Amino acid sequence: FHRPDDLARNGFPWMRSTEARMDLLKEDWRKKLQLDEYVQTRFGETIAEVPRLEGESAEDAKRRELFYLNMIWFMTTLLDRKDRMSMGASLEVRVPFADHRLVEYVWNIPWEMKMYGNREKGILRKALEGILPEEVLYRKKSPYPKTHHPLYTKLVKNWVKELLHDRSSILYEFFDAKKLEELVETEGKSFQAPWFGQLMTGPQLLAYLGQVHVWFQKYGITIKE
Incomplete structure (x- = not known):
């Protein structure tokens, strides 16, 4: 949400290899499927759904688009993957930061507050000081692991x-x-x-x-x- 290239990008920020993916297809299927056009259509449809906040800057409006894209598409994939991985191991995993009440509350707070202390989830970390252990509260953000074996x-x-x-x-x-x-x-x-x-x-x-x-x-x- 703070990278200039993502703020300037006119497309899904996690899809940086669309052309390379299409290049794996046979030529006739590339022509039939028109995947690049499909991706841009779905992107445009999603952007049109974004709830707007009157008076916010162009940069904040773009961030709002990225928040919405992430919640509707990328985050959904992560949560689905989390459920499948955990249930496959007979585990019940909770994601408290994805609680709808918290998400709805922080939707309109300013970016500077979300990034309090210049840290991702800064306001949430600050709010939980004295409640969570420091090593948990300020653990470096890390994505889902993958095997390198x-x-x-x-x-x-x-x-x-x-x-x-x-x-x-x-x-x-x-x-x-x-x-x-x-x-x-x-x-x-x-x-x-x-x-x-x-x-x-x-x-x-x-x-x-x-x-x-x-x-x-x-x-x-x-x-x-």
């Missing part, structure tokens, strides 16, 4: 490599075989930008492609011309 990369690489030889796989239908082969052989390094968010790089892209295959296969999805 080479075994994970090896497993997803071999999985997608096998799928490339399966003519019945939806991957064979949608994607350029040579580009997927390069992606597999480089263990995802040929896709240089994070494919989603900040941390989802090559190995996670390979895993996602495998999940696309499973999704189509498990639910019997077919493509209608």
Whole structure:
């Protein structure tokens, strides 16, 4: 919310590799799907929904757009992922900072207050002084973790490599075989930008492609011309 490039960007701030993603598709599917146009349409629709505050500066109005985009799209993905990961391990995880009462309360407070002390969630940290331990209250912000274990990369690489030889796989239908082969052989390094968010790089892209295959296969999805 404070990076100049994101404030100036006319699009979803976490999607910095749309063109690179589309480049993985076969040429005919790129033309049919018109994904760039679809992304911009959905972005425009979401921006049109943003509740406005009369009298705020252009910079604050842009931040408000980023807040809304994050809550409607990116945060929803994180919460869904959190629920699936935790329930898969028989855990019930709560996210108190996402309580709707807190979100509604801070929606209109000034940016300078939200960033009290020049820290993200600054006003919340200040409000909880003396209640939470210092090491918890001022812990450095960190995103959801991802594995860097080479075994994970090896497993997803071999999985997608096998799928490339399966003519019945939806991957064979949608994607350029040579580009997927390069992606597999480089263990995802040929896709240089994070494919989603900040941390989802090559190995996670390979895993996602495998999940696309499973999704189509498990639910019997077919493509209608």
